[in-house]
Amino acid sequence: MKKYLVDLFSKASEKLPYLKEIDYVLSVPNQKSHGDYAINAAMILSKKLKRNPREIATEIIENLEFDKAVIEKVEIAGPGFINFYFTSSYIPSIIKEILEKNEKFGRSKKYAGKKAMVEFISANPTGPLTVGHGRNAVIGDTVANLLEWIGYDVDREYYFNNAGRQMRVLGDSVRLRYLELLGKETTFPEDYYQGEYIKEIAAKLINEHGDKLINEDAEGIFKQTAEKEIFADIIKTMSAIGIKMKNFFNEHTLYDDGKITSLLEEFKKKNLSYEKEDAIWLKLTELGNEQDKVIVKSTGEPTYRLPDIAYHITKFERGYDLMIDLFGSDHNATYPDVLAGLRALGYDYEKVKVLIHQFVTIMQKGEVVKMSTRKANYITLDELVEEVGADVVRYFFNMRSITSHLNFDLELAKKQSDENPVFYLQYAHARIASILRMVKEQGLDSSLEHLELLTQPVEQDLLKKFFEFPNEVLLSAENYEVHRIAIYLEELAALFHRFYTECRIIGSEKNLAEARISLSIATQTILRNGLSILGVTAPERM
RNA sequence: GCGCCCAUAGCUCAAUCGGAUAGAGCAUCAGCCUUCUAAGCUGAGGGUUAGUGGUUCGAGUCCACUUGGGCGUACCA
Numbered sequence: 225m226k227k228y229l230v231d232l233f234s235k236a237s238e239k240l241p242y243l244k245e246i247d248y249v250l251s252v253p254n255q256k257s258h259g260d261y262a263i264n265a266a267m268i269l270s271k272k273l274k275r276n277p278r279e280i281a282t283e284i285i286e287n288l289e290f291d292k293a294v295i296e297k298v299e300i301a302g303p304g305f306i307n308f309y310f311t312s313s314y315i316p317s318i319i320k321e322i323l324e325k326n327e328k329f330g331r332s333k334k335y336a337g338k339k340a341m342v343e344f345i346s347a348n349p350t351g352p353l354t355v356g357h358g359r360n361a362v363i364g365d366t367v368a369n370l371l372e373w374i375g376y377d378v379d380r381e382y383y384f385n386n387a388g389r390q391m392r393v394l395g396d397s398v399r400l401r402y403l404e405l406l407g408k409e410t411t412f413p414e415d416y417y418q419g420e421y422i423k424e425i426a427a428k429l430i431n432e433h434g435d436k437l438i439n440e441d442a443e444g445i446f447k448q449t450a451e452k453e454i455f456a457d458i459i460k461t462m463s464a465i466g467i468k469m470k471n472f473f474n475e476h477t478l479y480d481d482g483k484i485t486s487l488l489e490e491f492k493k494k495n496l497s498y499e500k501e502d503a504i505w506l507k508l509t510e511l512g513n514e515q516d517k518v519i520v521k522s523t524g525e526p527t528y529r530l531p532d533i534a535y536h537i538t539k540f541e542r543g544y545d546l547m548i549d550l551f552g553s554d555h556n557a558t559y560p561d562v563l564a565g566l567r568a569l570g571y572d573y574e575k576v577k578v579l580i581h582q583f584v585t586i587m588q589k590g591e592v593v594k595m596s597t598r599k600a601n602y603i604t605l606d607e608l609v610e611e612v613g614a615d616v617v618r619y620f621f622n623m624r625s626i627t628s629h630l631n632f633d634l635e636l637a638k639k640q641s642d643e644n645p646v647f648y649l650q651y652a653h654a655r656i657a658s659i660l661r662m663v664k665e666q667g668l669d670s671s672l673e674h675l676e677l678l679t680q681p682v683e684q685d686l687l688k689k690f691f692e693f694p695n696e697v698l699l700s701a702e703n704y705e706v707h708r709i710a711i712y713l714e715e716l717a718a719l720f721h722r723f724y725t726e727c728r729i730i731g732s733e734k735n736l737a738e739a740r741i742s743l744s745i746a747t748q749t750i751l752r753n754g755l756s757i758l759g760v761t762a763p764e765r766m
Numbered sequence: 767g768c769g770c771c772c773a774u775a776g777c778u779c780a781a782u783c784g785g786a787u788a789g790a791g792c793a794u795c796a797g798c799c800u801u802c803u804a805a806g807c808u809g810a811g812g813g814u815u816a817g818u819g820g821u822u823c824g825a826g827u828c829c830a831c832u833u834g835g836g837c838g839u840a841c842c843a
Contacts, residue, residue: 521841
C-alpha cells in the first residue's frame with residue numbers, strides 16, 4: 225500500500241514540482257476513521273507556499289492518478305491531512321506476495337553489496353558473562369540480524385584484551401586460591417577476583433598438576449589457564465542464546481603487528497601528540513574534544529585509547545562500509561576520543577556508529593543488586609538462561625528501546641515466565657501450526673482463489689498489518705531499534721488471536737475457509753520471520 | 767561542577783525522523799470453552815506525559831530553565 229502511494233506521489237510530482245522539495249511523511253493513522261494511510265504534505269507546504277493547506281491538498285488530489293480498483297476514496301481531513309482508503313478487494317493481494325517470498329518476506333536489497341561489522345560483547349576474559357553483558361550480547365546479535373535483512377554482508381566480532389593489570393590480577397587470584405586449596409598460608413586481597421569460578425579453576429589445576437605449580441608465577445600457567453577456561457565458558461554461554469561470532473580479535477595482535485608503534489609515529493608526524501611529564505598526550509582539544517588525554521603512560525605502556533584507535537583502523541582496512549560499536553553506558557566517555565583520533569587521521573569516522581545501551585538494573589528481594597565482576601556480586605547470564613530459558617532472555621532484552629534503563633526483577637521474571645509476552649507470540653505461531661494440522665485432516669487446503677472473501681473487519685486489519693512488516697524491518701535496521709520488531713509482532717499476534725476468536729475456518733464455506741487458511745499461513749510466515757530476527761524460536765506446538 | 771542517557775496509567779514499558787481522541791502487558795473488577803490450542807478473547811476502571819516557560823497550523827516528542835534518577839568525568843579497560 226505504501227509503495228503504491230509513494231509511486232503515485234512521485235508521478236504526481238512531475239506536475240507539481242513543489243512535492244519534490246519537501247520531506248512529507250506517509251503514515252498509518254492511529255485512528256481507523258482516518259483511513260489506511262495519511263500524508264502530511266499539504267501542511268508542510270502551506271508554510272512554504274503561504275497558502276491554505278486544504279486548498280493545496282485539493283490541488284494534490286486532483287493530480288493523483290490512482291486506480292479506483294485500488295483506492296476507494298481519498299479525503300482531506302483535519303488541518304490538511306490527505307487520507308487514503310484502499311479497497312477491500314485490493315488489500316488481500318498482499319497474501320500472494322507473502323506466500324511467494326516466504327522466509328524472505330520482509331527482506332530488502334537496499335544495502336546489498338555493502339559490508340558491515342557489528343562489534344559487541346567485547347568483555348575481557350576475567351569472569352563469566354553477566355546479565356549486564358546479556359543485554360549487549362542480545363542487542364548486538366539482533367542488530368546484526370537486522371542489517372542482514374536489509375542487504376548487508378555482516379560480520380560479528382568480539383574484541384578483547386588479555387594483557388594488562390586486570391589480567392595480572394586475575395592470574396594472581398587463581399594462584400592464591402591454588403595455594404589456599406593446598407593448605408598454604410595466604411591472604412587474599414579484597415580487590416582481587418572474589419568469584420567462585422576462580423576456585424574452580426584453581427581446583428582444576430590441582431587435579432591436573434597437583435602441587436607442582438607452587439613456585440610458578442601468576443603471569444604464566446595461572447593466567448593462561450584462567451583465560452582459557454573463562455573464554456570456553458563465555459563461548460558456551462553465547463551459544464546458549466544462539467550467538468556465534470565470526471571473529472575474536474585479540475588486542476595484543478596490534479602490538480605484534482607493529483600497528484601500535486606505527487600509529488604512535490603517525491600521530492607524532494602529524495603533530496597531534498606531545499610529551500608532558502614523561503607521558504605522551506593526544507591533542508584532543510585541537511580536535512574539538514574537552515581535554516587532551518594520555519595515550520602512552522609514563523611507564524611506557526599505552527592506555528586503551530591507542531589500541532582502540534589502531535583496532536578501528538583495521539576495521540577500515542578490512543573494507544567495512546558500516547562499523548557498529550555497541551557499548552554499555554559506562555563506556556560513554558571513551559568513544560569520542562577514539563572517533564576524534566580517527567577523524568584526525570583522515571578516516572571517514574561517520575561510518576563508525578556507536579550505540580550506547582543503558583544498564584540493566586537487577587532487583588532482588590526488592591533491592592538493587594550492584595553488579596561487579598571483581599566483587600563477585602553478579603548474576604550470570606547462564607543462571608538467567610537456566611531460570612527462564614533462552615527465548616525469554618532474548619526477547620526480554622530485545623523488547624525495549626536501548627536508551628531506556630531496564631529494570632529486571634528476578635523473582636518476577638521467574639514467577640511470571642508463563643505470562644511473558646514472548647509466549648504470546650510463540651503461542652500465536654503454535655496455534656496456527658495446530659490449525660494447519662487440523663484443516664489438513666479435514667481435507668482443506670490453502671487457496672488464493674477467493675481472497676476477496678476476507679472482508680471481516682478483523683481480517684482486513686490483519687491484512688493491513690502485513691503491509692507494514694517490510695518497512696518495519698527497514699526502519700528498525702536503519703535506526704538500530706530492535707524493539708520495534710518486538711512491538712510490531714505483538715500487535716500482529718494480537719490481531720491474529722482476535723481473528724481466531726471471531727472467525728472460524730473449519731465449518732465455514734469452502735472458498736472462505738481456504739482463503740482464511742492462506743491468511744493464517746501468511747501470519748505465521750511473518751511471525752516466524754520476525755522471531756528469527758529476534759533470535760527467538762517459533763514452536764510448532766506448545 | 768561538566769558530559770551522555772532517562773522521567774508517560776498502581777508496576778514494567780510503547781507511541782511510525784513534530785501529527786488527528788497518548789497505547790499495550792502485568793495487577794484489579796465483570797464476562798466468554800459440548801466445534802480449529804483459554805499460554806486466548808471481550809468489556810470496565812486507571813493519565814495535568816515530573817514542573818515552568820518558549821518555538822508553530824499542531825509538542826509526550828524540539829529549545830531553555832527547574833526538580834529527581836542512572837552512567838561517566840583516570841597515566842583502569
